[in-house]
Amino acid sequence: MNMISFKIDGVPVTVPAGTTILEAARQAGIRIPTLCYMKDVNEIGACRMCVVEAGGRALQAACVYPVDSLPRNRETGEYAEVKTNTPAIRRARKVNLELLLSNHDKKCLSCVRSTNCELQALCREYGVEDENRFAGAMTETKVDNSSLSIVRNNAKCILCRRCEAVCEKVQHVGVIGPTMRGFKTQILPAWNMGLAETGCINCGQCINVCPTAALTEKDDTKEVFDALADPNKYVVVQTAPAVRAALGEEFGIPMGTSVTGKMAAALRRMGFDKVFDTDYAADLTIMEEANELVARVKEGGVLPMITSCSPGWIKFCETYYPEFIPNLSSCKSPHEMEGAVIKSYFAEKEGIDPHKIVVVSVMPCTAKKFECKRPEMGHDGMADVDIVITTRELARMIKQCGIRFEKLADEDFDDMLGESTGAAVIFGVTGGVMEAALRTAYEVITGEKLQKLDFVDVRGFEGVKEASYNLNGLEVKVAVAHSTGAAAKLLDAVKSGEKSYTFIEVMGCPGGCINGGGQPLVSPEKRLEIDVKALRAKALYDEDAAKPIRKSHELPAINKMYDEFFGNPNSPKAHELLHTHYTARKLYND
Amino acid sequence: MSISQDKYDRLDEVIAANKGQSGAVMRTLQAAQDIFGHVPKDVQIRIAEGLGTTLSDVYGVATFYSQFALEPRGEYIIGVCLGTACYVKGSKNVLERVCKELDTPVGKTSKDGLFTIRDTRCLGACGLAPVMMINDDVYGRLTPAEVPAILNKYRQA
Numbered sequence: 001m002n003m004i005s006f007k008i009d010g011v012p013v014t015v016p017a018g019t020t021i022l023e024a025a026r027q028a029g030i031r032i033p034t035l036c037y038m039k040d041v042n043e044i045g046a047c048r049m050c051v052v053e054a055g056g057r058a059l060q061a062a063c064v065y066p067v068d069s070l071p072r073n074r075e076t077g078e079y080a081e082v083k084t085n086t087p088a089i090r091r092a093r094k095v096n097l098e099l100l101l102s103n104h105d106k107k108c109l110s111c112v113r114s115t116n117c118e119l120q121a122l123c124r125e126y127g128v129e130d131e132n133r134f135a136g137a138m139t140e141t142k143v144d145n146s147s148l149s150i151v152r153n154n155a156k157c158i159l160c161r162r163c164e165a166v167c168e169k170v171q172h173v174g175v176i177g178p179t180m181r182g183f184k185t186q187i188l189p190a191w192n193m194g195l196a197e198t199g200c201i202n203c204g205q206c207i208n209v210c211p212t213a214a215l216t217e218k219d220d221t222k223e224v225f226d227a228l229a230d231p232n233k234y235v236v237v238q239t240a241p242a243v244r245a246a247l248g249e250e251f252g253i254p255m256g257t258s259v260t261g262k263m264a265a266a267l268r269r270m271g272f273d274k275v276f277d278t279d280y281a282a283d284l285t286i287m288e289e290a291n292e293l294v295a296r297v298k299e300g301g302v303l304p305m306i307t308s309c310s311p312g313w314i315k316f317c318e319t320y321y322p323e324f325i326p327n328l329s330s331c332k333s334p335h336e337m338e339g340a341v342i343k344s345y346f347a348e349k350e351g352i353d354p355h356k357i358v359v360v361s362v363m364p365c366t367a368k369k370f371e372c373k374r375p376e377m378g379h380d381g382m383a384d385v386d387i388v389i390t391t392r393e394l395a396r397m398i399k400q401c402g403i404r405f406e407k408l409a410d411e412d413f414d415d416m417l418g419e420s421t422g423a424a425v426i427f428g429v430t431g432g433v434m435e436a437a438l439r440t441a442y443e444v445i446t447g448e449k450l451q452k453l454d455f456v457d458v459r460g461f462e463g464v465k466e467a468s469y470n471l472n473g474l475e476v477k478v479a480v481a482h483s484t485g486a487a488a489k490l491l492d493a494v495k496s497g498e499k500s501y502t503f504i505e506v507m508g509c510p511g512g513c514i515n516g517g518g519q520p521l522v523s524p525e526k527r528l529e530i531d532v533k534a535l536r537a538k539a540l541y542d543e544d545a546a547k548p549i550r551k552s553h554e555l556p557a558i559n560k561m562y563d564e565f566f567g568n569p570n571s572p573k574a575h576e577l578l579h580t581h582y583t584a585r586k587l588y589n590d
Numbered sequence: 591m592s593i594s595q596d597k598y599d600r601l602d603e604v605i606a607a608n609k610g611q612s613g614a615v616m617r618t619l620q621a622a623q624d625i626f627g628h629v630p631k632d633v634q635i636r637i638a639e640g641l642g643t644t645l646s647d648v649y650g651v652a653t654f655y656s657q658f659a660l661e662p663r664g665e666y667i668i669g670v671c672l673g674t675a676c677y678v679k680g681s682k683n684v685l686e687r688v689c690k691e692l693d694t695p696v697g698k699t700s701k702d703g704l705f706t707i708r709d710t711r712c713l714g715a716c717g718l719a720p721v722m723m724i725n726d727d728v729y730g731r732l733t734p735a736e737v738p739a740i741l742n743k744y745r746q747a
Contacts, residue, residue, distance in 0.1 A: 164646075168644065168646075174644035174646055174647070175644065175645075175646055176646060177644070177646035177647060177649070177650045178650050178654070179649060179650055179653045180653045180654070181653070181654045181655075189646065190634070190644075190645040190646045190648070190649030190650075191631055191645075191649060588635050588645065
């Protein structure tokens with residue numbers, strides 16, 4: 001490999017040809033600020049925050065400048081030294097920021113991203129003194145509220161194009177992009193459609209990469225506060241597995257710390273009548289799904305069966321791969337199951353009118369906001385789940401309630417629908433649903449006790465993971481994909497006949513729910529330094545390992561409910577309340 | 591075979607020829623504009639699906655370049671120059687008068703389908719500033735007051 005040696009700010013660096021100045025500087029421990037840059041996803045030199053002196057007259061964008069293009073001394077052949085910190089560079093960065101501000105709405109006090117905004121942070125860092133230095137005309141924009149999950153406010157957009165890149169390259173959705181040119185440029189769906197009219201899958205990965213508040217989740221916190229204040233409502237909350245792995249970050253607790261106990265305590269103080277755990281329904285999902293799989297295998301049903309917990313993935317499948325709809329498990333996602341159980345079994349046992357119950361789901365996910373409004377997610381005129389809020393929204397509510405989250409003593413979930421196993425808690429990370437299902441399917445099919453509970457082949461963060469298991473002579477081939485882009489590749493391979501599987505797990509977001517579109521935000525720059533997915537995943541795997549029960553079919557509360565209410569997994573009553581169906585969606589509505 | 595079916599068939603041929611090539615979106619849009627006179631939504635969707643790209647991509651290119659029209663264009667394309675010389679000589683007032691006379695904003699086509707108004711960069715006739723072109727006819731040293739009579743010529747043509 002051709003290695004290039006040169007200096008950055010006097011520090012000698014040797015890197016392979018083709019490396020950018022930005023990457024070389026990072027390797028040398030020198031930080032160059034970035035705004036539009038996302039490693040491997042968006043490297044386009046658009047924002048000019050990373051400008052450096054590279055031996056020529058003009059400043060150069062370090063993120064797109066390969067080191068082998070540096071000018072060389074004619075006699076010695078030495079490459080020019082790169083400077084990242086001169087008065088000219090600092091001035092250029094500051095002016096760039098001031099120019100960005102000239103077309104930005106600057107309503108920081110009321111902005112949901114204030115103190116967590118990359119533009120704001122850089123303005124402080126570079127000493128911007130007058131946010132109105134270049135006051136003048138602004139691009140005409142309007143807020144797009146059409147989606148149940150995502151709000152776009154282009155008055156705050158700085159055209160970094162990170163959202164477009166993640167939507168297109170990571171998720172293979174590609175419903176937003178630059179429209180018009182020059183001062184009129186805006187990142188929008190084609191033909192100025194509302195996001196809801198496009199093939200958007202509501203995953204919210206665009207929100208996760210937005211440096212400002214141009215993209216935010218649809219805020220449903222007011223609905224929750226209203227329900228809590230209504231004496232005629234019985235308000236029940238449930239929390240998804242991945243929420244506990246990340247919520248603490250919003251309160252300064254180190255990433256990777258599971259805050260299950262504090263979260264239960266906070267929810268109780270906020271005034272919820274019952275604090276339940278979606279993990280309970282994750283165990284229930286395994287009971288239904290593992291048995292559905294066994295039935296499909298034994299009775300020659302449609303295979304591979306594909307998991308259905310991730311509503312972003314489901315909408316992706318319905319829109320882009322409708323031919324795989326028969327492969328989708330008919331199981332509702334866990335929080336929808338939990339909602340259905342709360343408004344049937346629980347209401348019946350407690351003698352509560354289910355019409356008075358408001359079910360609030362706290363999810364790492366923006367697509368769940370869409371899912372809970374699907375007409376098929378309910379029974380007897382009631383929605384299974386009434387309101388979905390994200391991890392971020394819950395954190396804001398806790399702060400508004402004046403609760404000192406980090407000081408709370410741990411509490412437990414409420415009985416009945418608050419119990420769960422280790423199999424359920426790993427639902428929040430890619431491979432987790434597969435592993436949980438295998439723990440149960442193995443014992444159901446073989447009738448033997450599983451010796452080793454950890455299915456490590458399906459763990460980790462490769463785009464697609466594959467494994468094969470022999471269950472009493474039955475060959476079970478599985479695959480796990482995370483991000484809808486990876487799922488698309490996997491489905492293409494299945495469609496072409498190149499690959500064949502028995503069971504596939506898909507989670508719509510890269511890394512699974514721990515990195516969902518509703519999780520606490522971590523900037524791309526910070527993500528270069530810390531492995532967000534691995535840390536959050538570890539919180540869940542540790543919790544699994546510490547649980548006394550780690551297989552869904554061994555949870556007494558679940559078995560009791562089957563005895564008292566559902567009979568058996570996949571019984572007619574289970575089908576009525578816990579299963580659903582899917583609809584092929586048109587990508588374009590002319 | 592209907593005329594419009596023939597047009598779609600021609601578009602499909604262009605799509606097939608360009609598929610997989612670099613710059614396919616741009617070239618296919620140009621051909622589509624030649625075939626249809628403009629590139630409406632259904633044509634863009636056909637291009638996106640045919641080339642295996644997103645509608646967002648196609649629409650982005652179509653709105654980036656001023657050569658592409660999203661709506662049917664009028665029989666006469668009015669281009670009012672907003673280049674430096676013309677601008678200094680008051681071409682903005684000429685443009686405003688054109689818009690007022692036709693009751694149509696810049697970039698749009700008049701209700702009778704006769705005129706499409708565009709503001710242009712330098713037309714290369716700065717000595718005649720301010721300049722307006724209607725199709726291939728050049729009008730120089732204009733004042734807003736002259737606009738109605740010029741438009742009437744085309745209405746009566």
